[in-house]
Amino acid sequence: MAITAAQVKELRERTGLGMMECKTALLESSGDMEAAIDALRQKAGAKVEKKAGRIAAEGAIGIYLNPERRLAAMVEVNSETDFVAKGEDFTGFALLLALGAAKQDPADIDALARMPLHPGKPMTVTQARADLVAKIGENINVRRFVRYAANKTHIGSYLHGRKIGVLVEIQGGDAGLARDIAMHIAASRPAYVAKAEVPPQVINKEKEIFLAQAKESGKPENIIEKMVAGRIDKFLNEVTLLAQAFVKDPEITVEKLLKSAGAEVTRFCRYEVGEGIEKGKGG
Secondary structure, rough: OOOHHHHHHHHHHHHHHOOOHHHHHHHHHOOOHHHHHHHHHHHHHHHHHOOOOOOOEEEEEEEEEEEOOEEEEEEEEEOOOHHHHOHHHHHHHHHHHHHHHHHHHHOHHHHHHHHOOOOOEEEEEEEOOOOOOHOOOOOOOOOOOEEEOOOOOOEEEEEEEEEEEEEEEEEEOOOOHHHHHHHHHHHHOOOOHHHOOOOOHHHHHHHHHHHHHHHHOOOOOHHHHHHHHHHHHHHHHHHHHOEEEEEOOEEEEEHHHHHHHHOOOEEEEEEOOOOOOOOOOOO
């Protein structure tokens, strides 16, 4: 039977695949649009498998924060190239995942992959990802997510471009303060809220490094001890949120800023696209 240009156009719009692929699928299905879509998805699955081995270290952060600032989620979705990560299809997928993670509360990344992309509809995140891989032509990986649900606290968020995202949970203060703290975390990269949270093994490892460096100076033991103590104190100030100088006013610490507002940071999470992924020689 003859396949019309309108049919091919409709199938391309619904699948995002090439003209010849769509025309062939329609011919093989005798013009049955739904059968053609199923066939293309099966073929797309094979394409997904071929692309799965490629390193995906670019991407985008998606954040959802509800109007009451009590429920939020943040996801990292990776692609092979920054060009793809800029596209509306890709960033839209990341935002839908963040919304879904917030509303559906998956237990882990595997549960997130199995959940419906749109509540009440059959397509899962895994299926949607496979369709996006087929449409875009790159490996895409949903790497990680975090979800915050607050009760007596509230949540702030900040997205720096597409590549750095922050959620912070605060008790007291207002939305402006929460956003300022989230922005500070994005810029200053703290690893812990307070010094008491830094694990002893982390401190001991730094001590070993600083001690070895100090001994090379040839100074007496009592001077070396003071040098190491000073370096450890500086290290703790650098990695803990409360001890850092506030980015918008370096004359005060974040701790002082929070105290002036009668506020306290409960927890935070900072994602940066691709951190910890080995890009390899071609990355």
